[in-house]
Amino acid sequence: MSGASREAQTAAREALTALTDSTSADAAALADELAAVTALLDREVSLRRVLTDPARTGEAKAGLVSQLLGEQLGGQATDLVSGMVRSRWSSPRHLVDAVEELADIADLVAAERSGTLDDVEDELFRFARTVSSSAPLRSALTSGTATASAKAELVRTLLSGRAQPTSERLVTRLVTQPRGRSLEGGLENLSKLAAERRNRSVAVVTSAVPLSDRQRERLGAALAKLYGRQVHLNLDVDPEILGGITVRVGDEVINGSIADRLDEAERRMAA
Structure with missing residues (x-):
């Protein structure tokens, strides 16, 4: 706007x-x-x-x-x-x-x-990751031929009893009334709204292996100091980055993965 x-x-x-x-x-x-x-x-x-x-x-x-x-x-x-x-x-x-x-x-x-806002944030993030990793699921939820009731029933099957009612309501509205948005974009926007409600940013952190509690605490503290506000960590594991981590906060990406460094070295050698 x-x-x-x-x-x-x-x-x-x-x-x-x-x-x-x-x-x-x-x-x-x-x-x-x-x-x-x-x-x-x-x-x-x-x-x-x-x-x-x-x-x-x-x-x-x-x-x-x-x-x-x-x-x-x-x-x-x-x-x-x-x-x-x-x-x-x-x-x-x-x-x-x-x-x-x-x-x-x-x-x-x-x-x-109800004290479930943190859970809703995490569930929206995990659902987004599930959708991005499953082409058949994404296709079913974004199908132009499937009815809204069929999509709502699919969301209910996936989330009912496994997620907070608010998460199910938000996702159901998104898939039944997409209004021209991508599913991924809509889920990301919902996560941002949840973070704003807590007056904090969301950092999507990708690592080759799961981070320890101590590593999460140190990373959260470092990002909070960098951005001047609390930063919520959404954690993802991707073995293909080999080592290190990548952090995305909004449009800004902090890339410390070994794979990225190898790619950069190859580009320099090619040049």
């Missing part, structure tokens, strides 16, 4: 934070309602255009939200969406993206309240 949409998204996040800081707000129910609004706006192109039309007043657009959704949504969700349409958006699509993000954050708030 850029310009007006970024400002509107920030305001929407702040409104959600203010709402969920109140223990009376049912975060999981709010997530369901916002997800339903996302699906509606994604499906109804003309509606999202009307709700982001700069020629209409904010009050008129908020009134339309109350008229169309007031009976289907709780008051808190209606107020959130009404506030969002009062803002200016650079693109109608950005409004849908922002509502979807609020739904995901609300689910993560529910996980935080």
Whole structure:
């Protein structure tokens, strides 16, 4: 997002934070309602255009939200969406993206309240690794011919009883309403939102062999010092890197693998 949409998204996040800081707000129910609004706006192109039309007043657009959704949504969700349409958006699509993000954050708030946010982070990471290592599974979850209910049932089979309810809900929404995103990209974004909820970064650490507890502690401390905030480690093992580790934090990669050093040596010799 850029310009007006970024400002509107920030305001929407702040409104959600203010709402969920109140223990009376049912975060999981709010997530369901916002997800339903996302699906509606994604499906109804003309509606999202009307709700982001700069020629209409904010009050008129908020009134339309109350008229169309007031009976289907709780008051808190209606107020959130009404506030969002009062803002200016650079693109109608950005409004849908922002509502979807609020739904995901609300689910993560529910996980935080239940003390399972760390588990959800780890489960999203492990599920992403499982998908990337299994072409048949990825194909089944991203198939353009499979129904949403069939994909949801597959996620239920994979995760029910093995993962936190929040993890299952987030993954199910992602595979049944991909909205043009890749599955891997969607899972990565969910992990980032979970990390932001804890005010920390996520480092994807790949090593040739599993790291010891002491190594994990030292690496976590070093990264926290480097980035000035807590860094959550998502650990992966890949024997093909031969030795050392690679660390990815966002778009930044710290590569200390032996395989990478050998590749660099070969490039220099070839030159």
